Amino acid sequence: IRTRLMPGKYRAVCWGNAFDETVVEGLDFHLSCHDHWLKHPKNMPLEDPLAEPEPILTNDSLFYGRRTFEIPEMYGVYNDTIHYRPAHITFQVYIHGLESCLPGEPTENYPTVSFNNLKPTYDYEMDTWGDLVSYYPPMEVDTDMVMTSGSTKVLRFTNENPIEVVIDEPVRRTHPDIPYTIDLRKELHGKLNMIEEDKEYIIRLSVYFSGLGVEVRVQGWVGQDTMTEF
Numbered sequence: 001i002r003t004r005l006m007p008g009k010y011r012a013v014c015w016g017n018a019f020d021e022t023v024v025e026g027l028d029f030h031l032s033c034h035d036h037w038l039k040h041p042k043n044m045p046l047e048d049p050l051a052e053p054e055p056i057l058t059n060d061s062l063f064y065g066r067r068t069f070e071i072p073e074m075y076g077v078y079n080d081t082i083h084y085r086p087a088h089i090t091f092q093v094y095i096h097g098l099e100s101c102l103p104g105e106p107t108e109n110y111p112t113v114s115f116n117n118l119k120p121t122y123d124y125e126m127d128t129w130g131d132l133v134s135y136y137p138p139m140e141v142d143t144d145m146v147m148t149s150g151s152t153k154v155l156r157f158t159n160e161n162p163i164e165v166v167i168d169e170p171v172r173r174t175h176p177d178i179p180y181t182i183d184l185r186k187e188l189h190g191k192l193n194m195i196e197e198d199k200e201y202i203i204r205l206s207v208y209f210s211g212l213g214v215e216v217r218v219q220g221w222v223g224q225d226t227m228t229e230f
Contacts, residue, residue, distance in 0.1 A: 005071045013124045016063035016084050026124075036124040038062075043120045043133055055136040056120075058152040062087035064126045086200040087126055088153045091115060093137070094219075095148045095167060097209040099174035103143040109171040110141050111148050117162040118154050128155050132162070161185055167207060177214045180207070187218055 011033060018024055023044070026036030042054045065082040072078075093113055095101075100109045115135040119128035137152035157163065165182040173179070182205070204219035 007071050007073055009068065009070045011124075012065075012067045012069065012082060014065040014067075014082055014084070015087070016065070017061045019060050021058060021060040022062065033124045037121055039121040039130070040133075043130075056133060057137055058135065059088055059154060061090075061153055062155075064122075066125070085198045087122065087156060088200075089156055090151060090153050090200075090202045091137075091165075092151045092202060092204045093149065093165065094204070094206045095139075095209070096207065097146060097175075098148070098169065098178075100169050100172070101141050101143060101146045101148055105143075106171070107141075109169050109174075111139060112168050112170055113137060113139060113150055114166045114168075115152060115154060116164045116166060118157065120155070122155060126156070128157070159185070159188065165205065175209050175214075177209070180209075180214055182207070182216055187216055 013033065013036060015022070015024060015038060018038070021040060022038060023041045024036075024038045026033075028035075040056050040059060042056050063084040064087040065084040067080060067082045069078065069080055095111055095113070098111055099105065100111055113136070115137070117132045118135060119130055120133040121130040122128060135152045135154055137150035139148045139150040141148045161184060163184040165184060166179055167182075168179040169175075187205070188203075206217045206219050208215045208217070
C-alpha cells in the first residue's frame with residue numbers, strides 16, 4: 001500500500017476476505033482503535049424492534065493482520081510485511097441415518113442444525129465479545145445415502161467454549177433422541193491440546209443415528225499454516 005503519513009507511530013489493522021457476510025465499523029480518521037469492530041451484517045439492531053432477526057448462515061473466510069510501526073521522517077519510505085492469520089474456524093457436519101432423509105419424505109421435515117453460543121463480534125485485537133448468537137448452516141440432503149450435510153464458518157474460539165450443536169427435525173421427529181445436542185467442549189476434549197493462532201482449522205463432525213442410539217465422531221482436524229504477504 002502506498003500512502004503519505006506524517007512522522008509518528010501508527011497501528012495498521014487489516015481484515016482479509018471481508019465481503020457480504022461482514023460489516024466493519026470504526027474506519028474513521030477521528031475514531032480511536034477502541035471504536036473499531038467487525039461483525040456479521042445480520043447481527044445488527046433492527047429498525048423494527050418487533051421484527052424477527054434473519055438467521056445467520058455463516059461468516060466470511062476472514063483473515064486478520066496487525067502491525068505497529070513508526071514513520072521516522074517526512075516523505076520517508078517505509079517497507080514492512082503484515083502477516084495474516086485465520087480469523088475463522090470452519091465446521092462441517094454430516095448426519096446419517098435419520099428417517100426424514102429417506103426418499104419420498106417431505107422436504108419441510110429435513111433435519112436442521114444450529115451452532116449455538118458463539119461470540120459474534122471482533123475488536124481491533126481480534127478478541128471476541130458480545131451476546132452469544134447461533135448459526136444455521138444450509139443443509140443438503142442425499143436421500144440415496146440417507147444423509148444430510150452442511151458447513152459454516154464461525155469466529156475463532158478456544159478449547160474452553162460453551163458451544164452446542166443441536167440437530168432437530170422441524171415437523172415430525174423420527175428418532176427418540178431428537179432434538180440431539182452435542183457439547184462441543186466435551187467432544188473435543190483430549191482430541192486437541194490447543195487451537196493455534198496461525199493455523200486454519202476445519203472441524204468435521206459425523207453423527208450417526210440408529211436403533212442403538214446416537215454416535216458422534218470427530219473426523220480429525222484439518223489444519224494448515226497461513227503466511228500471506230502484502
